[in-house]
Amino acid sequence: MAEPAIKRSDESNKIVDEGIDKGIARLTPKKIEQVINKVLAAETGARLKTYVGTCVHCGLCSEACHYYLSHDNDPKFSPAGKVKQTIWEILKKKGKVDQKFIRDASRIAYTECNLCRRCAMYCPFGIDIAYLISIVRRLCHMLGVTPLYQQDTAHSHSATLNQMWVKEDEWTDSLFWQEEEAQDEIPDLRIPVEKEGAEIFYSVIAPEPKFRAQLIYQAAVIMNVAGVDFTMPATPGWDNSDLCMFTGDYEVMGRLKKAHFETAMRLKVKRIVMGECGHAFRSVYDVGNRWLAWKMPPIPVTHAVEFYYELLKEGRIKIAEKYDKPVTFQDPCNIVRGRGLHDKARYVVDALCEEFIEMHPNREHNYCCCAGGGVINAGPPYKMKRIEGNKIKAEQLFAAKTRGAKVVIAPCHNCHGGLEDIIHHFGLDMELHFLGDIIYKIMEKPV
Amino acid sequence: MGKRTLIIYMVITLLVCIFAVMSGYSQEDVTTVEDSAFEEKMRPTVQFLHDEHNEAAEIEEECNVCHHVYEEGKKVEDESSEETECSECHTLNKGDNPLSLVKVYHLQCKGCHQKKKAGPIMCSECHPR
Amino acid sequence: MHDIYNFVSGPLVWVSFIIFFGGSLYRLISMAVLAKKKDVIVYEYMSLKYGLRSILHWITPFGTVKWRKNPILTIVTFTFHICLIFIPIFLSAHIILWKESWDISWWYISDTTADVLAVVVIASCVFFLIRRIVLPEVKYLTSVSDYIILAIVAAPFITGFWTYHQWPGFKIMGIIHILSGEIMLAAIPCTRLIHMVFFPFTRGYMGSEFGAVRHAKDW
Structure with a gap:
């Protein structure tokens, strides 16, 4: 079961990204060490130290990650697994890592994590893994090793x-x-x-x-x-x-x-x-x-x-006729885990639509779209990796579809982009809309 | 009752008394440490061969090394308390923590063993299964 | 034997307690100072209300989605952690030692109860060990230090159990028991066992961010 997953990640290693590859070519181990230690000394402190010192390597964060779930539970894609391959190693070696390492770290941090923060709700210690990955991104940025399109x-x-x-x-x-x-x-x-x-x-x-x-x-x-x-x-x-x-x-x-x-x-x-x-x-x-x-x-x-x-709520827009197709709703990480708008979103959806079918899991626990965090912006080289890296989302959408949902509402551009590709690639045959699309369509307008 | 009968009776009584007192004093049969104040025991009774211990510890003549008497916080050198249960002085009133009596026993045995670097000191050495 | 016993049950106890309390305090203070210097954000966003809200959910068995999704693990980890702290504090044999040295004592559990709970702790350690070896996502994260830490935690319970039951070599085992307990205490501030001390802060901070800023739950 783990076999094809590992193969897939090997394939993704072969992705050619000029931004990363040319960036790597400019580096030397000495420069890498200098930059890393300078950035870590200047910009990190108690949080990094405490998070790394507290993690007991229990693996409980794994099932939070859509990459992990979508790659047949390949541990390399678990949140802590990604931290292990990047910042742990950097700290352990005190920045003495080579170009190949930075190449992999860049790939992991930019294209195998959406910084969706779901794992913070699965780590008993509330270790902010997205923050740790952000540090890796910061290091890669300072080293000039970023995906070209991004x-x-x-x-x-x-x-x-x-x-x-x-x-x-x-x-x-x-x-x-x-x-x-x-x-x-x-x-x-x-x-x-x-x-x-x-x-x-x-x-x-x-x-x-x-x-x-x-x-x-x-x-x-x-x-x-x-x-x-x-x-x-x-x-x-x-x-x-x-x-x-x-x-x-x-x-x-x-x-x-x-x-x-x-x-x-x-x-x-x-x-x-x-x-x-x-x-x-x-x-x-x-x-x-x-x-x-x-x-x-x-x-x-x-x-x-x-x-x-x-x-x-204030009745400033009125609905002429409710949207009649059964809808499901994608909770975007940045406004749900990031702002708790899930209940207000449901109020809006209920006000607009005849039938609302929940995805599972939902609200704060919804799976990430796999497009956010800059991943979709890493562009065409990573498109298939991004789509296949979220098989679990396709399954989640399909489950909603079997319960009758015909339309997915995604009130987020990244979610929209990510779901569009997933729906298309996995042949889910569902419509995808913004809330604004639906409001515009069904609201009362002056004649 | 004749005079002779009386004397015989008195001699028998005396002998019985002497025997009783002698057997009381002879420590042959002290093999455990017991105290009636311990109502229920958490650990098995401590096996303790009185004479052998004293012989090994070379305190056969000095009963008050253990059976001490304190007056006003000072040990009375020439008195001893063999006939008294520890808990008679180290009283345990109803509702008292039995640990305070346990502590007294432990310090008496273990404390001395630690000082002399001889004899058992760990829980299970004295409280066997 | 007496010298060793006197040493491990005397000066070494002091050393281990000083390392435990002093070291933990040092880790806490140095974290606080470093945070003030480099992560002042933590002070800005830390919220007592939302921090506690998150902590309470996470220290309640089945109080979070994560705990509910993994019932066996939840039961094991909660009983393990509770017993781990509970047994040494409320074991009558330990309390007698406190009583002898400091003339202080408190409520204690019966030896039979302690015996059963010790088995629970040892079994939990075996569970964690098997988990580390068998589950790929845990194995992948595991380094030698994780096994050492597990051994450090399991040792006082295994040796204590051994000594209590007076299995062969129990006298030596008794000494090892005392020593292993001291090693565990001293290891807390020096290893990832510090998670015991840091938990309220890491969880509390995440709870604060989620609750006060993001108006969302983190459990």
Whole structure:
């Protein structure tokens, strides 16, 4: 049973990734040792030491990990197994590891862990394994050994403050374009750009203007119908996404979040409402703000799921006719384990849909989509590995399907991308939607 | 009753008394450490051959090494307490922790053994199965 | 024999207790100081309420999804850890020694109870050993030190059981028993057995992050 799994991981070792391979070629053992020890001394302390000193090697975290479960319980994919292959070894050898080791560590940290934090709920000690893997990523980033496609998004962030190389005029053009499109449906609809003093700054991730522009359209319709006083900025800082958080480029992460918060301040809004994205929420609410020394975000941040909850609860949008296909719901790690929005999400789903079928496990215990944590951004070389690395998700979806679910709702871009591939690859034949898709479809609109 | 009969009776009584006292004093049959204050025993009774112990310890003449008498916190050198159960002085009132009496016994035996570096000191050496 | 006994039951007891308490205190303080210097985040987010909430769930048998999913392991690990701490503290033979040295004593369990519980601990150690050898995910994480730690923990119970039952060589075993108990105490601050001391902090911190910041459960 373990045989094919090990084979598969050997195959994944053969994946050619220029970002990693060329990065490795520039290294020497001496440089590796220097960088590792410098970073560990400067940036780690009691948490790393305590976590490593406390772990009793019990293996109880294993069953938390979708990689482990999807690779026929191959111990190399267990959370502690990945820690053993990376940071334990680095600490044990005091940074004296070779290029091959860094290559493997990079592969493990960037493409075999989504930092979904499910394992923290299975380790009796609450050891933050995602944090340990993040340290490995930070080391790899400092060594210049990052997956090519992921690094490209980080470069884009650095150069443009958005993830997708969207130029400033392209951004505003996209907004005006979607405004015009939507005005065909609702003539007085506006997407107010640069409206100082608006109540809400609606922020999205760069893939929305780049290739999911209909999401901006739908959001504009929802906002306008609900009579929300919102605005979107014309300047960089509009993108809330953050792949630098995942490559380990915390300096750029800090720049991104600073730009985002400062844009909100400049527009004098009361709060930021974000689209249906999980990792961006993690960055704005949990990680990026901390790098900038904000204990909590300097301005309230509301995720779309919570925002829809408010709109429905307050009756600001009304449902014309409930969505009639049976749905199931994917709990995204970053807004469920990361913000506890599972109950509000269920309120929204119940308000929108005739029939809701739970996946099992669900809520905080839901399996990761295997796309988040930057893994989907590591790009085509890892696509099959990512999909096959989440067989368990396919089984989970299939079980929901056998109980009648025809539609999967995933209120997170990464989950969306991950599930789309899984549904397709495993032939699950289920529809996949954002909550916004469904709200837009069934809400009462002015005729 | 004639005078002679009386004398015979008296002699017999005396002999019985002497015998009784003698047998009381002779320690031949002391083979265990017992104390009526221990109502239930947690460990088996300690086997203790009094004379052999004293011979080995060279304290045959000094009863009060163990059977001591204390007055006002000071050991009275020329008195001894062979006829007294330990618990008569080291009293155990109702509800008292029996460990305080256990402690007295242990220190008496084990304490001395440790000091003299002779004799048993570990639990099971004295309390056999 | 007397010299050895006097040594292991005298100065060595002091040494082991000093290493245990002093070492654990040192580990705790150095962790706290290092955290203040390098992980000030921990102080910022640590929450008594949510930390305790998480700890309480995790120290309750079947109080978490993880415990419920692995009932046998849960039963074994809970009984093992409870007995591990309970037996040495409430064993009458130990209390008598406290009474003799310090004139202090407390409630104790009967020897028969202790005997049964010791078997439970030894059996649990065997369970953990088998788990380490048999389960691939545990075996993969296992190093020699894990076996040594397990042996350190099992030794006082095996030797204590041996001595109590007066099996052959029980006198030597009695000495080894005392020594192994001391080794275990002293090993706590020096090995991963420190998890005993750190548990409330690692779990409490994760509980705080999940509860206070992320408004989610971590069990």
